[in-house]
Amino acid sequence: MSGGRVKVLWLAKGLGRGGAEQLLLNCVRHADRSRYDIEVAYVLPHKDALVPALAAAGVEAHCLGGAPGWRWPLRLRALLAERRYDLVHTHMPVPAVAARLLTAGRGGARLVHTEHNLWERYRRPTRWANALTYRRNDAVIAVSHAVAAGVSRRRAGEWLSVVHHGPDLDGAPSGPAARRAARAELGLPPDALVVGSVGNLTAKKDQATMLAAFARLREREPDARLVLVGSGPLEAELRARAGEGVLFAGTRADVPALLPGWDVFCLSSRQEGLPVALMEAMTSGLPSVVTRVGGMPEVLDDGVQGRLVPPGDPAALAAALGELADPGLRERMGAAARERSRSFDVAGAQRAIERVYARVLADANRPAN
Known part of the structure; x- marks a missing residue:
């Protein structure tokens, strides 16, 4: 952290017009930018429809993809080393697995993961990789109680939160x-x-x-x-x-x-x-x-x-x-x-997410007994 500001990376598979991706854009418009410096990274270069809107909101987006496609985890590792984020907030299981592995070790960024889907939707190798690395998360946010019920290997306490998001339709036409x-x-x-x-x-x-x-x-x-x-x-x-x-x-x-x-x-x-x-x-x-x-x-x-x-x-x-x-x-x-x-309150959802951030960062700074 620099000057009390927290450097946060939101990591997604793509920035197309899917629901999970739209949530990122909705939330960033209501983020506490006096407290959090937010950047976004994504894996799939062809899914970039929301990049201009994020840029308009003052958020830098880093594309990890490109030829050869299998090198994106190496690009993520380089980005993490260069930008030295305090917290990485992952969306979607494959990039989340990479982030968990790349931040392992003393002094690594804290990890928050948002679970958007039920685990049975994922392919078997993805489920296995997710399960093997899931406890590296410092906190998990589920988008619904149904999703939360499907999260495997939950821990006690406040590790898992449910945050109902909402749309951002201010100014949308009607009548x-x-x-x-x-x-x-x-x-x-x-x-x-x-x-x-x-x-x-x-x-x-x-x-x-x-x-x-x-x-x-x-x-x-x-x-x-x-x-x-x-x-x-x-x-x-x-x-x-x-x-x-x-x-x-x-x-x-x-x-x-x-x-x-x-x-x-x-x-x-x-x-x-x-x-x-x-x-x-x-x-x-x-x-x-x-x-x-x-x-x-x-x-x-x-x-x-x-x-x-x-x-x-x-x-x-x-x-x-x-x-x-x-x-x-x-x-x-x-x-x-x-x-x-x-x-439905997207601003309230972002405040709830930031409360999770604050708790995770406070835990990281608490002296060990």
Whole structure:
């Protein structure tokens, strides 16, 4: 520490437009910059969409990737030696494992890790490497109670904390004009029932189930539209499955401006931590139909702000979407969602994270008995 300021490195796999990455940007806008000097490092060079926004927030981003790709841990080691951080806050298990190994030994940076997902989502080698190094963490933050319950080899005391994050939608458009603009941007009919979803096109998000459910919905609502925001390895397969009324919108930087044009938000995920996209939708006053997985039941009550359905069940998902074809029900659930979203507090989440930092740093400076 220099002059009382703490040098912190946030370490991520990528800085694309995924939910975990967006949390970094949301949190840095509310960080105590008088106390913490924050920098970011990331592994995947092609996932750099948020680098300009971080730069605008005054945060330097270090890309560890590049040819040859396997050398990124060596670049991380050099960065740690050069910048001499007091604390490294890791996100995602693979870079976290590298940081734990590279900071081992006396005088190394303190380690805080945020767990965004359930462990069973990780590949077996990743789970093993994670388990073998996990106790090197000085503290772990879980994004939901469901994620916390899945953290292996927990220690007693305050080692594990749950911090519900939130979206940062200050200044996002709303109201009838925003609805018209969003529908015009996407080429959607002004009066059609529109279901929207945001997520990478991957097996975890299971948009295949959503497409099957939407096909059933179209049987009773022939003018309905489904908007899928995101990209990923399953895009070609999902496009081949999609029927009429489905719009693949790709990766978008303007999701908050698109939300007012939708009637219902939907996630068909098989696994989740606590998705930022759901919290953004609720903050925008959208009712949601999502699967009962991960932390989603912690922020959405079935039948109040939307509907919770089993994962991998197109019939249940279609039935819930069909219920929300009723404008009156959508209005009531949307109002309840907006009210519930008042508890989402990204500034409060960052303050909670900084309390973890303070505790870890205080422990490091406490004399041994």
